[in-house]
Amino acid sequence: APALAGATRAAVPPRPVDEDADAVIVFTSGTTSRPRAVVHTRSSLAAGMATVAGLVRPEPGRPVLGGTFFVLVPSLASGAPVALPARSPRVLARQLRRLGPQATYLTPPQLRAALAEGARFSGRVWTGSAPASAGLLTRVKEAGAEEAWGVYALTELFPAAAVEQADKAAHDGTGDLVGAPLPGVVARTGTSGELLLTGPAARHRYLGEAPDPWVATGDRARLDSGRIVLEGRAKDMVLRDAENIYPGLYEPALHVPGVELALLVGVPAGDGDERLVAVVQPGRGAARPALRAALEKPLARMGAARPDAVLFAEVPLSGRSRKPDRAATARLAARHLAVGGRR
Structure with a gap:
């Protein structure tokens, strides 16, 4: 911070940090069930962001385009400048052309809207927060992306799994292939076929409830050679x-x-x-x-x-x-x- 340059006051060392202390409460969107208050600790946030950094591998000095917390922090910490996506699809298409980002994170609706405006992509493109079909990822690669990834994530555990377009397009079985669990994430299915996840990035608890290491996703799934294949929401x-x-x-x-x-x-x-x-x-x-x-x-x-x-x-x-x-x-x-x- 330039305003602090030359300050004469001695620096005060920070207090010791309790990594298991509550850090943030995030509400689920409520689109698949009633909204719930998800409590993350400092350590679960750090684990999630470390996973993103290992997955995206942002390089210093090259732009990253994305507007979520889990994109902003790892990118900035790696020395990469971050641009927030324009809301207008037409402006977003121009922004992509001007920046030529090394990595881009957009939701599927943002991707579809940008493609409709003739957007061209560069580097690696990531999408999540809603289902992303193999067809959508294929269109992104056809529009210039080196790689196009679908990310399976929850408010309770971000990110959980990822799959690249080539693997997703090659899947010819039933269900939606979302990829292998990312490092540290453990997946299993319950007796009803519901997907259960745990790992260092998993939320500590729901507000007002007891801690539980396993996140019940509400998704039916099967494990196919170690990869997660979703079979739909149980309630659907x-x-x-x-x-x-x-x-x-x-x-x-x-x-x-x-x-x-x-x-x-x-x-x-x-x-x-x-x-x-x-x-x-x-x-x-x-x-x-x-x-x-x-x-x-x-x-x-x-x-x-x-x-x-x-x-x-x-x-x-x-x-x-x-x-x-x-x-x-x-x-x-x-x-x-x-x-x-x-x-």
């Missing part, structure tokens, strides 16, 4: 014809070229059963007849989980990270079915 299960259908198993297959977003939601049928609707958001300029044809194969492979109807519409988003809003999407699908629509 749709019950149709006495069969449990987990949308997260099948939604990645709906992201064919030309599809921006796709969700499977249940709509009450009035007899205790549900109808399954695929809500598909076409990309800019995508022709719907061509999309219908492209979707036929993945729909046919769903077997008993094939939706009762396919609706082309814009998927509602909510929360600070602009995640797809399933409840609002289900209401949209219900209105569509009420007027007798099918496609």
